[in-house]
Amino acid sequence: MNYHLTFASQQSHRVTLPRFLTVAAFGVLLNGAVVKGMTERMHLHYLVAQAVATLIVLGSGFALNKIWTFAQRT
Numbered sequence: 001m002n003y004h005l006t007f008a009s010q011q012s013h014r015v016t017l018p019r020f021l022t023v024a025a026f027g028v029l030l031n032g033a034v035v036k037g038m039t040e041r042m043h044l045h046y047l048v049a050q051a052v053a054t055l056i057v058l059g060s061g062f063a064l065n066k067i068w069t070f071a072q073r074t
Contacts, residue, residue: 007070019069026064027057 002020003009009016031053038049 002065003070007066009070009072011070011073016069020065023061023064023069027061030060031057 003013003016031050034053034056035046035049038044038052039046042049
């Protein structure tokens with residue numbers, strides 16, 4: 001859906017798929033780091049930490065996909 005609807009990419013799947021998976025893996029690692037940091041260092045409830053992490057990962061994933069994964073190449 002990101003390929004066709006969100007970013008209307010014309011790039012080859014051979015180019016975009018590894019990049020998309022890299023961004024997704026980065027999101028998983030970032031999510032874990034944010035939740036761990038907020039629960040262990042800031043002593044926040046894990047659900048609050050997860051809500052914040054979700055917003056951070058959503059924004060960073062969208063930005064990375066827009067400027068790197070599905071960017072129009074000239």
